[in-house]
Amino acid sequence: MAQMSSPDLLEDEQKPRLENAEALRVRPQRSLWGNAWRQFRHHTFAMAGLIVFIFFVLLCFVGPLVYNELYFSPFKYTTSLTPGQEGRILGTDSMGQDMLARILFGGRVSLSVGIVAATIAIVVGTLIGAAAGFFGGLTDSILMRLTDLFLSLPSLPLLLLITFLFKQSMQNFADRVFGAAQIGTFLLIVGVIGMLAWMPTARLVRASFLSMKEKEFVEAATSIGAKRNSLIFKHILPNVMSPIIVAATLEVGSAIITESSLSFLGLGFPYDVPTWGAMLFNAKDLLQFSPHEAVIPGTMIFLTVLSINFIGDGLRDALDPRKTS
């Protein structure tokens, strides 16, 4: 507005602008991701969430290397020790097994399930959404009807049904192939969670692809002879990454909750694989005698999911192109 008024004002305006331009040249160029990171850093809760989440990941994956206590330690006690008793940081459970070691090892499983299941859901969803949006026509209708069908499936009952019915044979299979039965449980659980959670991502990616493929830069890429795969993965996909990243983050949290729920209902991992949910399953009947057995793993699930949700919220704000600062 001020520029329109008088000529001397114009000169005043130009001076600082030139200095600004000078400053711009000196400062390193800001990338799009750099901008998003700057936004993200200002979101207090999201940063707190990120720090807590990284801390938990390090704790569970590196911790057991430092903390030399077996999670299936010999049953030294017949009653549980409360946290701090006899030098046990988190006490022991009713079978005398060290709680901290179980939390660390179980966290590995819980976090891995969350991350792998979310990866499956996001990859499947992205591929289906990208194919539907890019090719359109019959491919689009078939894939979208499939998505609608999966969205109408009663997911929780089906999840329980499939894990219950196929667990034994998956365990036998994994025992034969990998020599470890619980790998079978792991594969089954991440597979089922992933296959029942890809639909929202597919819809999201399809919508973004539909609008992106009409953009000029895609036309330009086509005109210089870009191949189909390079159009999809090199030109369009990077431009629709923001909503995918947000969905992926939130999916990790919900997959962790789903696995814990399965294990809590006694349908997930067995007692010798102490995921946080499986620990709660055992603790729920002992609430009167040793409440710490339930409170500790429950708090871990809660804090992990809360931090992931905060990260997701921060990412949503940071990656939203409408919000620039």
Place this chain on the structure above:
Amino acid sequence: MGRYLIRRLIISVITLIAISMIIYSIIFVAPGDPLGELAANPNVSAEVRQRIRESYGLDDPLYIQYFKWAKAYFLNFDWGTSFTSRIPVKDYLMDRIGVSLSISGTAFLIGIAIAIPVGVLSALKQYSWFDNIATTFAFIGFSIPTFFSGLLLILLFSVKLGWLPFIYNSNVSGVWPLIKQSIMPITVLALFTSAQLTRYVRASMLETINQDYIRTARAKGLKERAVIVLHAMRNAMIPVITIIALQVPGVVGGAVITEQIFLIPGIGSALIKALTSKDIPVVMAITFGIAVTVVIFNIVADILYALMDPRVKYK
């Protein structure tokens, strides 16, 4: 509207048939005997077992079995007999659905009653202390898994304070004991519903109050209350009501986990019980029943949306 509805209904019927095939095939291809405990029971002779197998048609190929089942299920409304309790599945579930609905339904209504005013106020006073507290609570509410919040409530009110019973007793008499044993499960579910819904209400309201027609309403001198209630909320509630409709199947299906924690004899705990005892007819009936409600409420949500929002065009 008429043509749209018919198209929608046809698609829904096809979807339901597809879902029933999927569920049926999963059970069919699963390893293990579909007769479950009956097959392992040493008191049942091989001859009797064979006769039972024939009566269920278990030796027929998959598609024949499916058609037989589908005919009985959809045309004759014959849902079979529960393997474990030996009574018709329909009667078995009828006893339980009332319990599920009374607990989950009450919690759902309380959740909505909390979420709408809190979400609207949060949006109107964005970034105020009220909004910050409400948003933080909402985040905590939907990040805390129901199995953990349930256990924490039991720990506090049953174990430490001894105020409330931790197990739901369906034979309890009198109103006060019934309320007392329902408080914790309802709180757990209401907390989760309201936390989830508050965020939708807030987001929808925020989007609405920045619209031009709200400025117009203010500009023509309407009272603030009229602007908010008649102009903003009426529009902001459209997507919220759709989301509420989409969540109803969860209420009908009972909250599996909450029912399991408090041992409430509802649909959710029946599903777990049927699964672990391989009571296939009950598993089938519950799973498919939930699928039917999901599909029905998808249509309801679409119709509600179309009725409330004249901008929506049918294709």
